Amino acid sequence: MADHVPDSNTLSEAGQRSAITFATLASTALKRVTEFMSSIGTVWFFALVILICTEIIAREFFLSPIRGVKEIVAYSVVGAAFLQLANTVFAERMARADFMLSIFGKRLPASVAVIEVVVSIIGLIAMVLLAQATWPKLVDAFVESEIVGVPGEFSFQVWPLRCLVFVGSVMTALAFLARAIRKSSVVFDGRGNGGLIGLGVTLAILATLWFTLFPVVMDAGLSTFAIGAILLATLIVVVMSGVHIGVAMLLIGFIGLWLLKGRIGFGYSMLGLAGNEFLANYYFSAVPLFVLMGLLVAAADIGRETFAVASWLTRPIRGGLGIATVGANAMFAAITGSSVASATVFSKVATPEMIRHGYNKQFSVGVVAGSSVLGMLIPPSLLLIVYGFLAEQSVGHLFIAAIIPGFILATAMSLMIWLNATFRPHTVFETAPGAGSDVDAISGIGHAALYLAPIIGLIVLVLGGIYGGFFTPTEGGAVGSAGALIYALLRGRLPMQKLWQVMVETGQIATTVLFLILAANIFTIMLASSGFVQNIGTLINSLDLSLLQFAVIYVILLVILGMFLESVSIMLIVVPIALPTVAALGGDPIWFGILTVIAVEIGLLTPPFGLSCYVVAATLKDKGIDLTDIFRGVKPFVLVMFLMTILIILFPSLASMTFQK
Structure with a gap:
């Protein structure tokens, strides 16, 4: 009696399931790391309450204000927020308008998981860009020993906090990647290989549209006002499609700066400033x-x-x-x-x-x-x-x-x-x-x-x-x-x-x-x-x-x-x-x-x-x-x-x- 030989489709499906299982395990490990990071950020936010109240008591009752509290609090907000950013992705707490997904879920339930994969990939791209933009700021701060405060009275180096911004951006990008893989497994479970093929075709169409339309818009000689209007309309459409609102604003803003200035470097420069400096405000x-x-x-x-x-x-x-x-x-x-x-x-x-x-x-x-x-x-x-x-x-x-x-x-x-x-x-x-x-x-x-x-x-x-x-x-x-x-x-x-x-x-x-x-x-x-x-x-x-x-x-x-x-x-x-x-x-x-x-x-x-x-x-x-x-x-x-x-x-x-x- 001849040995049974599995057909290629069975082997392919088994391999895909093994890959998905491995990705799931990796995602679980990543989630635990982000939960640990988030715990540090959580305690950090809470510690700010103690620090600010202590400063108020020292200032109002003992006329001895604590030096550097505003600087510490301002930079702490940035560090603590980026420590917790990846975990907000895993917890599905990032703000989004998902009513269109609920409509698709009733009429075309199979399409929802595909859209979620696309949304996750867009989030991945945005966070990779942010990580790339914040890296030079981190290097410069470390090499130049950049400090905040008044030397001799109170000061501290900012590179450790900028490191948290970079690490938080990278981990959030990985969280979006894990989300994309998780949603891809939903596509596979629902439609098998056909679902994955449909997902691949969708991503290929979107990539083709990007590489086709962006050069056309870049070379079209549009007025800056027209570019702003088009991108504002694009933001509304993208947000309504279920992309996380912060991700949509960050990515479209970056693309707009690229189009307006004709060079990608300006967009990176503004991203780097926003990531490292903008939130470092006591306010x-x-x-x-x-x-x-x-x-x-x-x-x-x-x-x-x-x-x-x-x-x-x-x-x-x-x-x-x-x-x-x-x-x-x-x-x-x-x-x-x-x-x-x-x-x-x-x-x-x-x-x-x-x-x-x-x-x-x-x-x-x-x-x-x-x-x-x-x-x-x-x-x-x-x-x-x-x-x-x-x-x-x-x-x-x-x-x-x-x-x-x-x-x-x-x-x-x-x-x-x-x-x-x-x-x-x-x-x-x-x-x-x-x-x-x-x-x-x-x-x-x-x-x-x-x-x-x-x-x-x-x-x-x-x-x-x-x-x-x-x-x-x-x-x-x-x-x-x-x-x-x-x-x-x-x-x-x-x-x-x-x-x-x-x-x-x-x-x-x-x-x-x-x-x-x-x-x-x-x-x-x-x-x-x-x-x-x-x-x-x-x-x-x-x-x-x-x-x-x-x-x-x-x-x-x-x-x-x-x-x-x-x-x-x-x-x-x-x-x-x-x-x-x-x-x-x-x-x-x-x-x-x-x-x-x-x-x-x-x-x-x-x-x-x-x-x-x-x-x-x-x-x-x-x-x-x-x-x-x-x-x-x-x-x-x-x-x-x-x-x-x-x-x-x-x-x-x-x-x-x-x-x-």
Whole structure:
């Protein structure tokens, strides 16, 4: 009997499976290395809180400021962020708009894995370019013994930190490579060799398009404005296709600089500067500090206590629990500055309580998602910090200017809930409601004051310290984080495992935002070099638009973008383009910042992206609540926010009161 000889197809398939298995093992080993690096970066971010608080105490109480803290913190933010960048790729935390992938997933499920491979390869290319651009800076810093600070007083060499930038870029490139291989295995498992052939053909077509179109555009003699416009449109298409937003801005910005200057060296030079120098700014330490503060406040259950007091106070009012959710969200916003944190906390706290007391499911989730947007308007606010940097405006002034609009918006939301509960009760209640809801957690005024003490204390500590001149808004994030941590530890609400989870999540969120800011810098430089911003300003001026007309168009544009992109990305792309026009039309940049934040936040509630709605859905995924319920529930809140933008456009003074001479 003849020996059985495996056919070539079987051998080929076995070889491919072996290769995929080996790649999977290598990917697992790489992931462990990136997790170790991320752990170092996580602890580093946390250490900044201790350092900044120590410096404040030494400065304010002992009149002995610690030298070099700003330089240490600024460069630490860069090093810690790049240490954690690769792990954010593995954790799938890098910002992207993936609604197109969900559409393809329903109609052409086999295509999703192919697109994901392409997305990963684009990420790989971008990070390889960044690594190549940062290497010469590292070498120069090492050879020249470059230092930061004042020799003889305080200084340190910067090459170790630039080494972290290079190593972080390389590891992130490898993480994207591992992701590409992992997604390729999905293609193979789903379609076998045919799937891999289709993937190869797709990549070959894309490569051919690049090598064909790029020389044509380079030699076409296009104006710099045309190049800027084409690349802006390309960015929108690429982002909508699922490419990570930071990667898309970095890569397209690099290509644009190459096209504009006719040589690749200029693009590398700008990439190197952005990677090593741009984020080395004390200002950007506010990002991880305020993210950490928000997550610590959430972990300490301060949101639950605040909701208990608010619901006790509003128990005689029709729709009181809904109004209590808005009020609790407003107070919670005053110490977190995060809509996502608010949505996460009150999904768990308020939604079950409202449903238990006869409120319908759609209204209950709508209130939570709708009022969560207060987190990005009521100071301290991460979006206002980002806007302050982009517009070169005082963050303190922006915080003060946001107080009145934040109060008006919270009041308008509460009034809308009361009107619906009183005159359209079927939209609010599932069963016949009583006069109010019984809240057993609060027994009296003294008990309520005890519950409110932590949040009031943190508000006074953070905002009082900022407005009192004891510390800067950036330092306020560190002080607030320390205060929330001490409270949580004293109450026994933050075991080590939970604290570590908070620290890890802080690193992932902060690193994502910082990478977006870095990439947006490259894209903004490209747009500025193309003259696109100046030409748009000239075009708008030629249309003879008034400031009011421009503001209306601007709000509509932000809302449309908010349907697809997340808040920070929108601001990084749009604000540098729109701000010069506002200045030319005589608009107040403080007012414009408040208007921008409110309009961007509407996007958190609108499909298909609607980040706050997705957060609520993910938090309540085991409660039988779907995304459709949430989007329907937030409609009245979207209407209130639109009315708020109209009010601010018609009465700019409402959003520009800084009480400064």
